[in-house]
Amino acid sequence: MTRPPMSPPPTAQPPTANAPAATGGEHLLADITALIERVLASVTEVAEEMTALAAGARAGRRPLRRADLATLRPLVAQVLARHRGFAAGAGVVLAPDALADAPRCIDWWWAGQGIGQLEVDLDPTSAEFYDYTSTEWYREPARTGLPCIAGPYVDYICTHKYTFTVSVPVVDDGRFVGVAGADILAGEVERMLLPGLSMLGRANRPMVLVSGNGRVIASGTASILPGTVLRPSGPVAADGPVTAAGPLPWMLLSGPALVSAAGR
Amino acid sequence: MAPPALTTVRARTLFTPLDTGGRADTVTRRLAKAIRLGLLLDGERLPAESQLAGQLGVSTVTLREALATLRTMGLVETRRGRGGGSFVRAPDDADRLERPLRLLSLHELRDIGDHRAAIAGTAARLAAERALPADVTMLREHAERLRGAAALTDRRRADARLHIEIAATAQSPRLTGEEMDLWSEIGDLVWLPMEGADVAPAARDHDLLIDAIEAHAPERAREIAERHVAAETDRLLDLRLSLHHG
Numbered sequence: 403m404t405r406p407p408m409s410p411p412p413t414a415q416p417p418t419a420n421a422p423a424a425t426g427g428e429h430l431l432a433d434i435t436a437l438i439e440r441v442l443a444s445v446t447e448v449a450e451e452m453t454a455l456a457a458g459a460r461a462g463r464r465p466l467r468r469a470d471l472a473t474l475r476p477l478v479a480q481v482l483a484r485h486r487g488f489a490a491g492a493g494v495v496l497a498p499d500a501l502a503d504a505p506r507c508i509d510w511w512w513a514g515q516g517i518g519q520l521e522v523d524l525d526p527t528s529a530e531f532y533d534y535t536s537t538e539w540y541r542e543p544a545r546t547g548l549p550c551i552a553g554p555y556v557d558y559i560c561t562h563k564y565t566f567t568v569s570v571p572v573v574d575d576g577r578f579v580g581v582a583g584a585d586i587l588a589g590e591v592e593r594m595l596l597p598g599l600s601m602l603g604r605a606n607r608p609m610v611l612v613s614g615n616g617r618v619i620a621s622g623t624a625s626i627l628p629g630t631v632l633r634p635s636g637p638v639a640a641d642g643p644v645t646a647a648g649p650l651p652w653m654l655l656s657g658p659a660l661v662s663a664a665g666r
Numbered sequence: 667m668a669p670p671a672l673t674t675v676r677a678r679t680l681f682t683p684l685d686t687g688g689r690a691d692t693v694t695r696r697l698a699k700a701i702r703l704g705l706l707l708d709g710e711r712l713p714a715e716s717q718l719a720g721q722l723g724v725s726t727v728t729l730r731e732a733l734a735t736l737r738t739m740g741l742v743e744t745r746r747g748r749g750g751g752s753f754v755r756a757p758d759d760a761d762r763l764e765r766p767l768r769l770l771s772l773h774e775l776r777d778i779g780d781h782r783a784a785i786a787g788t789a790a791r792l793a794a795e796r797a798l799p800a801d802v803t804m805l806r807e808h809a810e811r812l813r814g815a816a817a818l819t820d821r822r823r824a825d826a827r828l829h830i831e832i833a834a835t836a837q838s839p840r841l842t843g844e845e846m847d848l849w850s851e852i853g854d855l856v857w858l859p860m861e862g863a864d865v866a867p868a869a870r871d872h873d874l875l876i877d878a879i880e881a882h883a884p885e886r887a888r889e890i891a892e893r894h895v896a897a898e899t900d901r902l903l904d905l906r907l908s909l910h911h912g
Contacts, residue, residue: 531823536807538800556834556842563839615798617837629837631796 430598431611434591435650441489441584442549442568444481449570449582451477452494456574465502471509481584482513489513489584490561491520494572495534496580497544508534512560512585520560532559543571543581551650554588554619554629564588564629588619592628595620607656614651689724693732695850696722701741701756708756712742715752740765767855767906775906778852779899783892785844786829790875790891792836794884801835802880809872813865821865822857828872832891835879859901868894 451474459466474494481492493510501507510520523530534540539552549570557565569583595611599622603609608623616632626632632655700706712718719729733752736742744752770778793801808831812824826849833842849856860868871894878887 528823536804554837556837556839558830558834558839558842558846562843564837615800617796617798629796631798 430595430602430609431650431652431654434594437488437594438551438568438586438591438650441485441586442551442570444484444489445492445568445570445582445584446549448474448477448481448492448494449572452572452579452582453574456500456572456577456579460575466500468501468504468507471507474509475511478509478511479517482511482517485584486513488586488590490563490565490587492582492584493520494580494582495540497578498535500579506534507580508532510560522559537567539567539569539583540581543569544578547571547573547578554591554613554617557585561585561587566591588628592620596622603656609654609656611652611654614653619652690728690731690735691850693722693724693728694735697732697736698739698741701736701754706754706756708754710754712752712754738769740769764858764909767858767902768909770855770906772903772906775899775902778848779895779902782848782852782899783895785833785841785848786895787888787892789829789833789836789838789841789845790879791884791888792838792841793832794879794882794887796837797835797879797882802876805831805835805876805879809869809876812872813869815865818857818861821860822853825856825868826853832875832879855902856898859905871897 455470455473456466459470471494478492478494482489485492491510491512493508495510496504496507498506504524506524508520508522508524511517512520522532522534525531526533535544537552538555539550542548542550542552549568551566551568553566554564555566557563557567565588566586567583568586569581571581572579599609599611599620603622608621608626610621610623610626610632611619612632613619618626618628618630618632620628697706706712713721715726715729715733719726722729724732733742733744737744741755742752743755744750797805805828808824808828812821812828815821815824826845830842830845830849833845836842871890875887875890875894878890
């Protein structure tokens, strides 16, 4: 199975950098990258099965229906079991009018005690209408045709926690049908990274992992907190080593400038 | 490997947290919605508590909690004794909107305003520190949606969504949860004094607020958000007082 790389975020502005990779940084990111890649592989499986469903309906000249999605559920359940404790939810989200009998459809399952289906209001006239087409994890794969890792963001729909969503476009015969995806809890990502970040960073050279748009994912110093933004134009810029996180649009930063920023 | 059994869980609405014990709230909302939609008719007698709890998949304790809330909302009436039980009270439109307000004292309204100002103010300040350009774009889209909303429900929805998104832009699940709870509690009230009124002043406030967030001006953002909530609270207090004169 081959996969294209993750698309970079549309507003990628890496903080300034001028030095080679941080010692140990690659190793630090290797585990988390591998884990996210495995989730991505699982999501890709779901996307492929969804593509097959759409292709089957097209070949049989019958409309794709909501009930057809039921055949995906065993796989989605397997995916959630496979990544238990790391991926909090998974499923498919259909492009408007991709189904014949539902203008919008979100077939998403969350893992808790057992597995439950996410129910959201998809009626545009309702007070609690959830317009998923405006989310980063839907919009980006639709726009670029590439997998995406959105976040970290506050997911107030499904996990109610600080979350990443990995999503893969579902394309049948050149037509965008929707996305397959999985939610990853930001707390789990941080838990894996924190020992390394605090061990490899030094008091005068803290180490921080940021997303492509500068949002702090995990930090080895209490003075730069997850969720804040390192702005190239602002007081914080890494003047030290930067490590790109392989296929992920993330960067590991370290340097004394992070310390001076911390002292502001 | 055999996949675990998939179970369809009870209905979840957008504003129900997953694992924060919001079961009574969920039941309250489902029943309230059913009453407002006319699925449960005025005067209809609800099934016995144990039976209804079973149908809804909750404990009788949870159901009682929900029924108590529905009684305060005036949507359910409980009669004791022979022929007693819980009965549906489907309110007419004006009553439906004004009744919750009638039930709140000025002290409570002020307190809700204080709570909202604290949450919205802090959310705005942190959003201004932590917003990315994409967040600002998204907030502007929500503000635009409010500008274009004519019906009360649409305005309430767009307004709630915008404020929840500002809290999410602050990167705080807790503040976001607080905004969601506040809006599901008092969302219907916020726009009540604005029925038929111009949406422009509120839209202007939102534009200024998003400008401050975009400019990374935390204190300005906080001040605008607090002022905005204070103005809404004042209007509600006025309306609450006027209910006595009418």
